[in-house]
Structure formats: C-alpha cells, structure tokens
Amino acid sequence: MKNILIVGGGLAGLVTANYLADAGIPVSVIEKKAYPFHRVCGEYISNETIPFLRKLNLFPDEFTPPNITKFQLTSVNGKSARLNLDLGGFGISRYAFDNFLYEKAKAKGVTFFLNTEIETVQFQDDQFTVASSTRTWNADLVIGAFGKRSRLDVTMSRPYVKARSPYLAVKYHVRTDHPAELISLHNFKNGYCGISQIEDQKYTVCYLSHRDNLKEYGKIELMEQEVLYKNPYLKSIFKNSEFLYSRPEVINEISFATKSPIEDHVLMAGDSAGMITPLCGNGMALAIHAGKVVSELTIEFSRGKINREALENNYETIWNKLFASRLWIGRKVQFLFGAEWTSNLTVNLMRHSPSVANLIIRNTHGNPF
C-alpha cells in the first residue's frame, strides 16, 4: 500500500478521501481551516454528480436539498428570460455539504490534519516531502486539491499566480421570496449575481464583480447600491430579503487562467487544476468528477497495477478529455455577461433560441457520471 496525502479538504479533496477510504487505502487530508466553515460559492450543484454521489453513499439526503429545474437570466437593465434546464441541479450550502463529507471520511478512518497550511511540496527520489510551518510529512503520492488560489501555487512557482486577477466575489445566505426550483443569474455592470435555494429554505446570493466596481465605491454596501441595484431584480432581492450573516463572505484574486493538471508530480484535482467561470454553475461538479478520476487511478497505482509514469500520463489525458474544453467554453461565455448590450443579447438569445442557449449550457456541463 502506498502512502497517499491530499492537500486541501474542499470538494475534490473530500470526495477523493472518501473514495480511497472505501477502497481500503490509507489516506490523510491536510486542510488549512476546520469544519464546518462557509465558503464563497453559489452552492448550486449540477445533477451530473448524482449517480456517483449515490454510488459512494455521499448524496446529502438528510438535508433534503431542493431540486432546481429552471433557469432565469436577466440583463444589466432588467430584461428577463427563462429556460427549463435539461439536467438541472440541487442546492446545498458548502457549510453543510463539506462538513457532511468530512464526517463521512472521518468515520471511514481518514486521518485529518486541520488548521494546517502546507507551505511546500518537494519531490525527490520517488518520494514527496510536504511541510507546514511546524511539521513535515512523507508520501508516495500527493493529490493537490487546494482550490483556486493557494500559498502553495506561489511556492510551486505556478505561472498563473504572477498575473493579478481582476475579480472579487461576495456571498450571503438570505431568506427571501424566490421559487425553490429556480436558479437566477442577474447581470450588473462588470459582474453577475446568482440566487438559488439551499437547505432549510435558505437561499444563497453570490456574485462575481470586477474589482473596478469596488475601487470606484470603496465599500461593498455602497457598490451594491450604486451598481447591483441598477438591475431591478437585484435591487428587489437586496431590499426584500432577510440577510442571515452580519457580514458577507468575500474573496478576491479569482483567476480563470489555464493551469496544469500535474505539477512537479502532484496530481491536481478541482480548482487547483483549473477553474471554470462561476456563471456555468459547474465548478463543484468538476471538482467531484476530478476526485473520482484521480481516485480510480490512485487505487491502481496504490495496488501496484500502474507505475507513476502511467498514472501521470493517464491522469493528464483523461483530465484534458473531460474538462479542458468546458473550462475554455466557460471563459468565452463569460464575455456575454456584465455589460448592457451583451447581457441584452444573451437574454434575447434565450428568449428566441432556447435550443441554442441549452446547447451552450450543455457544453459547459458534463454527462452524468
């Protein structure tokens, strides 16, 4: 048996830990934070993940997640179109879902090191040495599931971290009047905001904005009033909802740049291999799917059925086949959002050519797996 270490306990890391533990493979997860905790995320998960989650007994039935079947898009100036989603999704907060996956993995004997940030990963003589500021670990294989941007990206000298990224994102949980089966995506100048239901009849309101909006108005609240409120749908949500946290969750430096799925022999899964633009609502499905692929190959490697070279070659090939074009399309589609004329164009496309709109949605999503 090989010694497997996962750096990062988000969806990709937790799904991988569960899968490997089910196969009887000893695995440890090192996570910077401690569960449960909130994350900035729209919290809409594509139904393509359901067969796999059910197979591993990881579907969060106990939270009765709402079934989301319809999509609404509004333009910067408040024109609206609706569409039935081919595949649809379900809603659950990351606070609940990640903790649920963590508890499952812990019960299977996965070792967790929480509140521990990895600073360096080195590969020498076919072994990894992984270090935090206080201790080191040795491993035969490291799976990098450390998300969209990490200190490790800097120490591993990944090229994309050198460029500044212009996006920030904000998330709230609210109680509001919004159909349970509907996910809405509302455009505003230089950004877009999603709203959909999660567990306990709560809703997630989450938006991505260019940092110029914040630079211009200085404060999140003022930016929302001056920029987001120009879309009447957003104004109504912000004015008529009960906000459930005292402060929003905020992150910045969100990059959609191309990354590599393998870096210095570390197999990257989820956002650490490449992030799809949030408007696709598919990043979590990608992270879960990557967790499945990396687990299946790791099981073969761990049992001595394939060597490291085959492991890496197979992973890179499968990753590119499954995910690379979806990330590319996501980046291109993002140009249709955040400006008055392009968002009107997209709403008109949805109104008059729903089959074309559905085709675009289908191309940013995978098949059920």
Ligand SMILES: Cc1cc2nc3c(=O)[nH]c(=O)nc-3n(C[C@H](O)[C@H](O)[C@H](O)COP(=O)(O)OP(=O)(O)OC[C@H]3O[C@@H](n4cnc5c(N)ncnc54)[C@H](O)[C@@H]3O)c2cc1C
């Ligand atoms: C605004 C916004 C809205 C979104 N909305 C949706 C949506 O509605 N639907 C959807 O499917 N996707 C959405 N996404 C994308 C989705 O959130 C991500 O694709 C998904 O979380 C990726 O999972 P992951 O496991 O790769 O990374 P994460 O879930 O980010 O997990 C990475 C983990 O690694 C840990 N970590 C980082 N560095 C270290 C380190 N050095 N040492 C130890 N631990 C470390 C972090 O603490 C974190 O827990 C959205 C993203 C954004 C920004």
